[in-house]
Amino acid sequence: MAAPVMEAVEAVESHLHPTPSFDIEDHPYPKGQEEIWRFSPLRAMKALLTDTPSEGHLSWDESLPAGVTSRGVSTTEAKLLVAEPPIDRVSALAAARCGGAQVIEVPAGAELTEPVTITLTGTGEHVWGHLVFNVGAHSTSTILVRHEGSASYATKVDVLVGDGARVNFVSIQDWADDAVHGGQHSVLVGRDAQVRTVTVSLGGKVVRLAETAKFAGPGGSLEQFGLYFVDGGQHIEHRLFVDHNAPHTHSNVDYRGALQGEGARSVWIGDVLIRKIAEGISTYESNKNLVLTDGCRADSVPNLEIETGEIEGAGHSSTTGRFDDEQLFYLRSRGISEAEARRLVVRGFFAGIIRRIGVPAVEEHMMAAVERELAVTMGSYA
Numbered sequence: 001m002a003a004p005v006m007e008a009v010e011a012v013e014s015h016l017h018p019t020p021s022f023d024i025e026d027h028p029y030p031k032g033q034e035e036i037w038r039f040s041p042l043r044a045m046k047a048l049l050t051d052t053p054s055e056g057h058l059s060w061d062e063s064l065p066a067g068v069t070s071r072g073v074s075t076t077e078a079k080l081l082v083a084e085p086p087i088d089r090v091s092a093l094a095a096a097r098c099g100g101a102q103v104i105e106v107p108a109g110a111e112l113t114e115p116v117t118i119t120l121t122g123t124g125e126h127v128w129g130h131l132v133f134n135v136g137a138h139s140t141s142t143i144l145v146r147h148e149g150s151a152s153y154a155t156k157v158d159v160l161v162g163d164g165a166r167v168n169f170v171s172i173q174d175w176a177d178d179a180v181h182g183g184q185h186s187v188l189v190g191r192d193a194q195v196r197t198v199t200v201s202l203g204g205k206v207v208r209l210a211e212t213a214k215f216a217g218p219g220g221s222l223e224q225f226g227l228y229f230v231d232g233g234q235h236i237e238h239r240l241f242v243d244h245n246a247p248h249t250h251s252n253v254d255y256r257g258a259l260q261g262e263g264a265r266s267v268w269i270g271d272v273l274i275r276k277i278a279e280g281i282s283t284y285e286s287n288k289n290l291v292l293t294d295g296c297r298a299d300s301v302p303n304l305e306i307e308t309g310e311i312e313g314a315g316h317s318s319t320t321g322r323f324d325d326e327q328l329f330y331l332r333s334r335g336i337s338e339a340e341a342r343r344l345v346v347r348g349f350f351a352g353i354i355r356r357i358g359v360p361a362v363e364e365h366m367m368a369a370v371e372r373e374l375a376v377t378m379g380s381y382a
Contacts, residue, residue: 016035016036016241016269016271016303017087017212017241017243017271017273018036018087018088020084020085020086020087021085021086021092022079022085022086022092022095022096023092024051024089024092024093024096026092027086027088027089027092028089029049029050029089030042030049030089036088036210036239039237039267039269039299040208040235040237040267041206041235044180044205044206044235045090045180045182045206045208047126047152047180048090048093048152048153048154048180048182049089049090049093051093051097052126053097054097054125054126054127054128056125056126056127056128056151057125057127057129058120058121058122058123058127058129058147058149058151058153059120059121059122059123059149060102060118060119060120061118061119061120061121062104062116062117062118062119063114063115063116063117064104064116065112065113065114065115065116067106067107067110067112068104068105068106068107068110068112068116069104069105069107070102070103070104070105071102071103071105072100072101072102072103073100073101073102073103073132074100075095075096075098075099075100075101075130077100077101078095078100078101078103078130078132079095081101081103081132081134081158081160082095082132082156082158082186083158083159083160083186083187083188083212083214084158084184084186084188084212084214086156086184087184087210087212087241088184088210090154090182090183090184090208091154091155091156091183091184091210093128093154094128094129094130094154094155094156094183094184095130095156096128097128098128098129098130098156099128100130101130101131101132101156102130102131102132103132103133103134104116104118104131104132104133104134104143105133105134105136106133106134106135106136106139106141106143106167107136107139108136108137108138108139108162109136109137109138109139110136110139110140110141111139111140112139112140112141112142115141115142115143115144115358115359116133116141116142116143116144117144117146118131118143118144118145118146119146119148120145120146120147120148121147121148121149122147122148122149122150122151122153122175122176122179123149123150123151124149124150124151125151125152126151126152126153127151127152127153127154128154128155129153129154129155129156129183130155130156130157130158131145131155131156131157131158132157132158132160133157133158133159133160133169134160135159135160135161135162135165135167136162136165137162137163137164137165137190138162138163138164138165139162139165139166139167140165140166140167141165141166141167141168142167142168142169142170142358142359143159143167143168143169143170144170144172144357144359144362145157145169145170145171145172146172146174147171147172147173147174147175147179147181148174148175148176149175149176149179150175150176150178150179151175151179151180151181152179152180153179153180153181153182153183154182154183155181155182155183155184156183156184156186157171157183157184157185157186158186158188159185159186159187159188159195159197160188160190161187161188161189161190161193161195162190162193163190163191163192163193163216163217164190164191164192164193165190165193165194166193166194166195167193167194167195167196168196168197168198168356168357168358169187169195169196169197169198170197170198170199170200170357170358170359170362171185171197171198171199171200172200172202172362172366173199173200173201173202173203173204173207173209174200174202174203174369175203175204175207176203176204177203177204177205178205179203179204179205179206179207180204180205180206181204181206181207181208181209182206182207182208182209183208183209183210184209184210184211184212185197185199185209185210185211185212186211186212186213187211187212187213187214187222188213188214188215188216189213189214189215189216189220189221189222189249190216190217190220191216191217191218191219191220192217192218192219192220193219193220193221194220194221195213195220195221195222195223196222196223196224196225196356196358197211197213197222197223197224197225198225198226198227198353198356198357198358199211199224199225199226199227199238199255200226200227200228200353200357200366201226201227201228201229201236201238202228202229202366202369202373204234204236205233205234205235206234206235206236206237207228207235207236207237208235208236208237208239209237209238209239210239210241211224211238211239211240211241212240212241212242212243213240213241213242213243213251214242214243214245215243215244215245215246215249216246217246218246218247218248218249219248219249220246220249220250221249221250221251222242222249222250222251222252223251223252223253223356224240224242224251224252224253224254224255225253225254225255225353225356226238226254226255226256226257226353227255227256227257227350227353227354227366228255228256228257228258228266229257229258229259229260229369229370229373230257230258230259230260230261230264230265230266230296231260231261231264231373232260232261232262232263232264232295233261233262233263233264234261234263234264234265235265235266235267236257236265236266236267237266237267237268237269238255238267238268238269239267239268239269240253240255240268240269240270240271240285241271241272241273242271242272242273242283242285243273243275244272244273244274244275244278244281244283245273245275245277245278246277246278247277247278247279247280247281248279248280248281249278249281250281250282250283251272251281251282251283251284251285252283252284252285253270253272253284253285253286253287254285254286254352254353255268255270255286255287255288256287256288256289256290256349256350256352256353257287257288257289257290257298258289258290258291258292258346258349258350258373259289259290259291259292259293259296259297259298260292260293260296260373261293261295261296262293262294262295262296263295263296264293264295264296264297265296265297265298265299266289266296266297266298266299267298267299267300268287268289268298268299268300268301268318269301269303270285270287270301270302270303270316271302271303271304271305272285272303272304272305272314272316273305273307274304274305274306274307274308274311274314275307275308276307276308277308278307278308278311279308279310279311280310280311280312281311281312281314282311282312282313282314283304283313283314283315284313284314284315284316285302285304285315285316285317286302286316286317286318287300287302287317287318287319288318288319288320288349289319289320289321290321290322290346290349291320291321291322292322292346298320300318300319300320301318302316302317302318303316304316342374343371343374346370346374347367347370347371350367350370351367354366354367354370
């Protein structure tokens with residue numbers, strides 16, 4: 001009787017993470033009272049929640065280092081390749097209505113010196129999409145996915161990382177102001193693999209991403225970093241779930257956001273589940289928000305769900321506030337103007353995330369984008 005009891009315990013899911021399923025009927029249209037939807041702007045996301053056929057596509061531009069392949073597969077085949085089935089209605093519709101997934105494969109043992117780059121550009125259409133990245137065992141790679149232009153885009157992204165592989169996965173949402181983007185990013189970390197994800201959300205009217213991760217075996221390490229800059233009228237929401245379902249695994253989450261303008265809204269939900277089997281793990285999650293003007297709202301909810309006390313360590317933190325007066329005073333006492341002092345503080349706030357992208361040209365582009373965002377409000381301090 002012991003084995004069935006253990007299986008039942010290990011099957012328990014987080015209350016913040018619905019049971020994954022490809023069946024759209026398992027993900028009914030939300031009413032806004034559900035835990036996973038209560039922060040989300042459902043009216044603005046209506047197109048992503050409605051089961052409507054679409055032949056639309058994003059413009060696709062790829063740069064693939066030697067040995068990396070890209071191929072299309074059917075919807076049926078794609079279901080067999082995912083890191084995890086859909087966890088909400090948006091991702092379930094994306095997987096079901098996309099007409100098939102695009103699979104990008106990094107061969108086992110490859111040591112890529114150039115990034116795998118996928119640039120997706122919207123042309124104003126409603127689009128369902130599914131991407132699968134299959135990273136071979138003991139390979140080393142950086143994968144960069146960029147979103148630009150205007151679209152109503154529902155997506156599912158799966159990243160399967162082989163044993164002993166090292167991968168840096170970067171997703172940038174640099175949409176036009178009217179874009180709406182929702183979906184699910186799922187990572188499966190192989191045994192002894194080292195995975196870093198960097199998620200950057202700067203543009204779009206609404207961006208809502210559910211980011212999940214779990215482990216295929218012991219010894220895996222996961223670092224997740226995020227940056228978002230929210231302007232007036234924007235809604236940017238990141239929902240993270242790390243499932244420590246294997247022993248001797250490690251995770252670290254650090255997301256940072258800035259908000260400015262009337263009606264700017266950010267939502268960050270972080271949840272770490274440490275299962276009974278996950279002895280000897282360590283985990284920490286952190287979210288920091290910097291409010292630059294009045295009229296903004298930042299919701300930040302870190303969670304830990306622990307089923308065993310045999311761990312190395314677990315913790316979380318969340319902060320939301322305005323500029324540190326002491327930092328500003330220190331800089332101004334050195335002859336720096338208030339506008340420049342504020343700019344330096346925000347640059348420093350984001351620099352620790354941007355430098356982890358690992359692609360110098362993209363890091364420079366992202367810092368320039370932050371500077372453009374700052375110019376909206378910093379001019380009043382000149």
